[in-house]
Amino acid sequence: MNRGGAEYSRRYYEHIVGPAVDARWPDLRRAAGRLGSGSDVLGLDDDVSRDHDWGLRLNLFVPADMTAEVDAYLEEILPATFDGLPTRFATTWDPRQRHRVQVQDVAAFVHSHTGLDVRNPLSVNDWLSLSGQSVMEVTAGPVFIDTDGALTDARSALAWYPDDVWKYVIAADWSRLAQELPFVGRSAERGDDLGSQVIASRLVGVAMHLAHLLDRQWPAYSKWLGTSLARLPRAHAIAEALGRVLSSTDWRDREDAFVDALQTLNRIQAAAGLPVADNPIENFWNRAYRSIRPDVITALEDSISDPAVKALPRGLGSVEQWSDNTNVLTNPSRRLLPPSPSH
Numbered sequence: 001m002n003r004g005g006a007e008y009s010r011r012y013y014e015h016i017v018g019p020a021v022d023a024r025w026p027d028l029r030r031a032a033g034r035l036g037s038g039s040d041v042l043g044l045d046d047d048v049s050r051d052h053d054w055g056l057r058l059n060l061f062v063p064a065d066m067t068a069e070v071d072a073y074l075e076e077i078l079p080a081t082f083d084g085l086p087t088r089f090a091t092t093w094d095p096r097q098r099h100r101v102q103v104q105d106v107a108a109f110v111h112s113h114t115g116l117d118v119r120n121p122l123s124v125n126d127w128l129s130l131s132g133q134s135v136m137e138v139t140a141g142p143v144f145i146d147t148d149g150a151l152t153d154a155r156s157a158l159a160w161y162p163d164d165v166w167k168y169v170i171a172a173d174w175s176r177l178a179q180e181l182p183f184v185g186r187s188a189e190r191g192d193d194l195g196s197q198v199i200a201s202r203l204v205g206v207a208m209h210l211a212h213l214l215d216r217q218w219p220a221y222s223k224w225l226g227t228s229l230a231r232l233p234r235a236h237a238i239a240e241a242l243g244r245v246l247s248s249t250d251w252r253d254r255e256d257a258f259v260d261a262l263q264t265l266n267r268i269q270a271a272a273g274l275p276v277a278d279n280p281i282e283n284f285w286n287r288a289y290r291s292i293r294p295d296v297i298t299a300l301e302d303s304i305s306d307p308a309v310k311a312l313p314r315g316l317g318s319v320e321q322w323s324d325n326t327n328v329l330t331n332p333s334r335r336l337l338p339p340s341p342s343h
Helices: 005-024 047-051 064-077 106-114 123-129 132-139 149-156 163-189 193-214 222-230 235-248 250-273 294-302
Strands: 031-033 057-061 088-091 094-104 143-146 281-283 291-292
Touching: 005 057, 005 064, 005 143, 031 149, 057 106, 064 094, 064 106, 094 106, 106 132, 106 149, 123 163, 123 193, 132 149, 143 149, 143 163, 163 193, 163 250, 163 291, 163 294, 193 222, 193 235, 193 250, 222 235, 250 281, 250 291, 291 294
Parallel strands: 057 094
Antiparallel strands: 031 057, 031 143, 088 094, 281 291
């Protein structure tokens, strides 16, 4: 039977790892699941995914003072294979042939992916330091058991932005769109159609990010962003228009398609109960190119009441809105923002 990696992980826990732990520590508080990085965490793995780092992987969460003992015990007693897959194998980050049950306490695991201690209330800057992918490495994968609720609590704490932070990051995406949308036409009209296409493709990425925000869904990293867009409950509707943006050979068609997508996003924003402008699009000064109306952004900003959010720099947004550098986005210590002066 051809199963996804997460289903293999579930069977591995239920048939091998769970009973082994029960036999040694029947009352041990624990959680188990398939979390962290990997396409199988998102349920998107296939045969191609199995050409590296493939085998039986699992996350097992136990009290901090038990992690070393449980890890050593599993290394000693786990069988060599289960379901036809190896239990011990090297990975791209660790050349040792050892078992891949990642034994940690919940707080250490969450911190390793987010840089945060979610047992405490998160500050505004904490929220802005999160990328969608880093959150989903904690919240997206299946949980098989959670006997003390610590993992469930951590996932709940990261479920979504506070409302005012949500409005702020949405406004930041509209601001990013406003900065460059007129250049799609201006650059092409001056004979630089390649430049127009580059700008348009960059703005397609911004629109896809905004679509996830409006549907209150954390965006995956670039490999799975289009797949994730197609699964959004409402904002998937912009996919066809964005496809036309990328395939159009005339800048006017390119811009028209983008306007269609943005008007759809504006309607979705209204349906989400957020402030909107009646029409998000206007001409750029008296030129033929389109841009974003300023009140699209100010309507959101004016609805923010949290002083810490109101004091944030306009249009800066979250870490994945001001950097697309993988070495930043995959490293929690590089993503963290310093505390704001008001804190």
